[in-house]
Amino acid sequence: MKKTEKTVFVCQACGHQVLKWMGRCPECGRWDALVEETRRPRPVSRGALSPFQAEPVAVDSVCAEEGVRFSTHMAEFDRVLGGGLVPGSLVLIGGDPGIGKSTLMLQVLFGVAGKGRRVLYVSGEESVNQISMRSRRLQTVSPEILVVSEIDMNAVLSMAESIRPRVMVVDSVQTMFNPEISSAPGSVSQVRETAVRLMLMAKRTAIPVFLVGHVTKEGAIAGPRLLEHMVDTVLYFEGDRNHVYRILRAVKNRFGSTNEIGVFEMKEQGLAEVANPSAAFLSERPSGSPGSVVTASLEGTRPILVELQSLVSPSYLANPRRTVLGLDANRVALLVAVMEKKMGMALMGLDIFMNVAGGVRVDEPAVDLGIVTAVASAFLDVPISAETVVLGEVGLTGEVRAVGHAQTRVAEVRKMGFSRCLLPKTTLKRMPKPDGIHLIGVQNVSEAAGVLFPR
Ligand SMILES: Nc1ncnc2c1ncn2[C@@H]1O[C@H](COP(=O)(O)OP(=O)(O)O)[C@@H](O)[C@H]1O
Ligand SMILES: [Mg+2]
Numbered sequence: 001m002k003k004t005e006k007t008v009f010v011c012q013a014c015g016h017q018v019l020k021w022m023g024r025c026p027e028c029g030r031w032d033a034l035v036e037e038t039r040r041p042r043p044v045s046r047g048a049l050s051p052f053q054a055e056p057v058a059v060d061s062v063c064a065e066e067g068v069r070f071s072t073h074m075a076e077f078d079r080v081l082g083g084g085l086v087p088g089s090l091v092l093i094g095g096d097p098g099i100g101k102s103t104l105m106l107q108v109l110f111g112v113a114g115k116g117r118r119v120l121y122v123s124g125e126e127s128v129n130q131i132s133m134r135s136r137r138l139q140t141v142s143p144e145i146l147v148v149s150e151i152d153m154n155a156v157l158s159m160a161e162s163i164r165p166r167v168m169v170v171d172s173v174q175t176m177f178n179p180e181i182s183s184a185p186g187s188v189s190q191v192r193e194t195a196v197r198l199m200l201m202a203k204r205t206a207i208p209v210f211l212v213g214h215v216t217k218e219g220a221i222a223g224p225r226l227l228e229h230m231v232d233t234v235l236y237f238e239g240d241r242n243h244v245y246r247i248l249r250a251v252k253n254r255f256g257s258t259n260e261i262g263v264f265e266m267k268e269q270g271l272a273e274v275a276n277p278s279a280a281f282l283s284e285r286p287s288g289s290p291g292s293v294v295t296a297s298l299e300g301t302r303p304i305l306v307e308l309q310s311l312v313s314p315s316y317l318a319n320p321r322r323t324v325l326g327l328d329a330n331r332v333a334l335l336v337a338v339m340e341k342k343m344g345m346a347l348m349g350l351d352i353f354m355n356v357a358g359g360v361r362v363d364e365p366a367v368d369l370g371i372v373t374a375v376a377s378a379f380l381d382v383p384i385s386a387e388t389v390v391l392g393e394v395g396l397t398g399e400v401r402a403v404g405h406a407q408t409r410v411a412e413v414r415k416m417g418f419s420r421c422l423l424p425k426t427t428l429k430r431m432p433k434p435d436g437i438h439l440i441g442v443q444n445v446s447e448a449a450g451v452l453f454p455r
Contacts, residue, residue, distance in 0.1 A: 009034040015188045015226055037189050038182040073111035076273040080248050082256015087206040090199045092227055094215045095237035100246055101212045103270050105169045110140035112167045118144045120165035124151040124175025138270035153178045153194055157201055172212040195227045243359030260300035278305035278416050281358040287386045291378030294389045295370030296409035297362040303412035307357040310374035315351040326356030335371050342398030343446055345379055366403040368394035372445050373452055382453045389413045390422040398445045402426040422448055
């Protein structure tokens, strides 16, 4: 080994580095996760490539360009980015394999590309042939979209330098290879190095870069989680592969609000924007079926009505099932316990299944009352009126607690044509009364049940 080479052992689970091999990572405790890596010194020093100023300057002497964001011509996508793409930003797009990340990226590039605006798509997963076949299917064919199949990061970076695309996509981070590092593509060091080099390139050239990363269910070995703090923006593309709806969620954004979401529908010709998600999620709602209720969830600044469904049936198991899709399972378990205790419903020996229709995920406490009333409706076998929406957080004593942005939610409820809305009494007191909708304030879960299931 040459003297300049350095050997380290890198944990593939957490990225921790040690100088000696060990059977178990001292940082995260994972067994057999340390992999030997040799680093060759880089031919060009990183200092020369750094986009950052060596000398501090007065902040007011820097002329910051206002309004330089540019549109991708996909309204949903722009909104998630915080109003368009910021030059020089590095955006990570994470998601399960097959969810539609490559599809989305091709469509975004097509939106940006135009006369004199060339864009570059680097794929380490597909051949140029495959990309072009996909482009035809998606009808995203343009002479301004350049595609290349490449995994060598040195080549990728020099391509970006010479082509100077308006936007660049690297699909995916797990396939890129930096020759200075001996480990295989997808290892912690390779993934990290790829992100750092793209970040430096993006900042220096002002080319926005999208970096695609696969996330696996088991918490992602060398996955995007590792990169979250290194990039400017992290978007997760989620949804159930068997459903048509896909949600793009910003979980970190240096240039805009987080928790903003965009809703798409996967079609044969690619992803179509869903401008009115509430209508889409409610389109197949059964009427007069016990266990179904509509609630108003707030995703970022956007209210979305979703249908919660519950099924309750006698269990033949010692530990009855609690199967939950699209909601926090612990939250459901907690609310079921509250129902047992405060509403006197004997749910203990019953299997409980919960689902959010349309394959979406809602994770805020304001849907608690929706969960409680859906389960209660299924348990009592009494349907909830199709004209009613419920919202409210539920506490451990069964009290219905205030929710934020109630006015925005109620406005959406009205817009979607519902005539009645159950909400926390405290919230109701604080908000103006809109016309055309009957608002009912409730203080606790029993009161809510009294309104929804009159004897
Ligand atoms: N020929 C096709 N017709 C319709 N849909 C397709 C076709 N090929 C792929 N898809 C859809 O595209 C999805 C794959 O999207 P892709 O962008 O490759 O995902 P990712 O890059 O996240 O792995 C598939 O799950 C499928 O829904
Ligand atoms: Mg892909």
